[in-house]
Amino acid sequence: MGKTLIFGHKNPDTDTITAAIAHAHLKNELGEEAEAVRLGDVNGETQYALDYFNVEAPRFIEAAATETDKVILVDHNEKQQSVDDLEKVQILEVIDHHRIANFQTKDPLYYRAEPVGCTATILNKLYKENDVKIPKEIAGLMVSAIISDSLLFKSPTCTDQDKAAAEELAKLAGINLNEYGLAMLKAGADISDKTVEDLLSLDAKEFDMNGHKVEVAQVNTVDVNDVLKNKQAINDATAKVIDERGLSLFLFVITDILENNSVIIANGEQINTVEKAFDISLEDKQGLLRGVVSRKKQIVPQLTEAFTN
């Protein structure tokens, strides 16, 4: 038995880490035993938010079934993005804002997905529906998640609901949205101490696209050239991952958070599918996607479509 474990996806980002913390707090306030945990390292942006609001990172776990028989997933549902032994535990709830795929249960569950930009926007509703007050530091983490997922409201995934929730939460947290938001995003975009392997795994998700295993990794930066100078090492490293995990495609997305464009570097046998998906010609495996900042809305559906038809 043991208490319910709540976690987001592997290679955690700010939404995934803070959603686990915020949802566990809500559950505890409602008298349910639950603990936020994480499936990977905390990135620089998330650490900035945790430090700012003086909250400890959740505990790292490698497996769930060794300590509990029931879990709650936040910010993801696809099993390849989740804990490795997911099939050994019961999924009580999912709170998410992504497509649904590679997910199934034996029993009915609480599943709350909404097509909004951030899990925190949905959690903000759940706090209200359950009539629980959001403490200052939790509100701070939740607004950090919205800033992160929406790139300060500039991503096409950002909805009016996300903006409204961010404004409410910023007030509760006592921060200036723009000032705090830019500082947090810049902390996340600081890649000076990162190896190429770090960059490729920092925010990487694996997808099943019509039977093809596709990895899409994204990194935010204020200087794309600073990343591109390591292009040969990036190609070598993605080739290695492709080989080890049997991927059809590795797409590395370098997003300029000031210009709101992305440079992509593709590798693998299905590199042509990238050209088809975005109607571009890659030069030396590299291309520019103008106005593209969102993996979820501007990359994954287009790639899935290209793999399907």
Next chain:
Amino acid sequence: MGKTLIFGHKNPDTDTITAAIAHAHLKNELGEEAEAVRLGDVNGETQYALDYFNVEAPRFIEAAATETDKVILVDHNEKQQSVDDLEKVQILEVIDHHRIANFQTKDPLYYRAEPVGCTATILNKLYKENDVKIPKEIAGLMVSAIISDSLLFKSPTCTDQDKAAAEELAKLAGINLNEYGLAMLKAGADISDKTVEDLLSLDAKEFDMNGHKVEVAQVNTVDVNDVLKNKQAINDATAKVIDERGLSLFLFVITDILENNSVIIANGEQINTVEKAFDISLEDKQGLLRGVVSRKKQIVPQLTEAFTN
């Protein structure tokens, strides 16, 4: 394009039909173009509720993509229970209270599942969350769904939330719960004019259980022997369906709504898995499941487990 079509599962029951009607009304009140439709014949119980509250049955459709590109699913999610051309349209929303299986989307969506006894209980919340008043006749259909899915609160699927919602809705509808409920259930249990083929398809659902196609059909009655007198014809008919659709198992569940037991008749190559699932010995393909009235909670999980391990 066209308006959004809202529908429940094939072989519709009262929850599926009335959930489509109630959710379409909510959408219309919110200014969205939506129409309730159905994927099969209206059964006797549902017709009783529709007649009582003077509401017309939704229009029957065989395909969705011929008239729209977007749909909302209520009371189901598994694709084999849905419209045949589901893959050709975008699923905007799902409102459901079942396990999730054989379901996937390319894009984020609104998915609201709760582990309650009836879709109407969730819709009652959605009306409140959206601050829309439930008209008398819609409340009447919604309470009919809760009575139907919970067998007047006697099914183990029935939660306190379902009871509370039913009492609220009964008030709005101006009915006496017990009086109306018994009359409606009896109208549904009247099988005097039904052929064996009718009984097997009235409330039948197909499941994928670890690669096995399994059909579980249920019929409510006040006289089990009245159904069992046709046992040979039932066996012949299930054998035919098994053959035509490549099923591993056909389980026919005859539920006594006064005694709250079910007699089962199993057919197909996987008949032994039924014995394993319920720890019983079938005699001449027949067995008694004491206290079992819910396919969702007392039959499907146990069978799925037995097929998996």
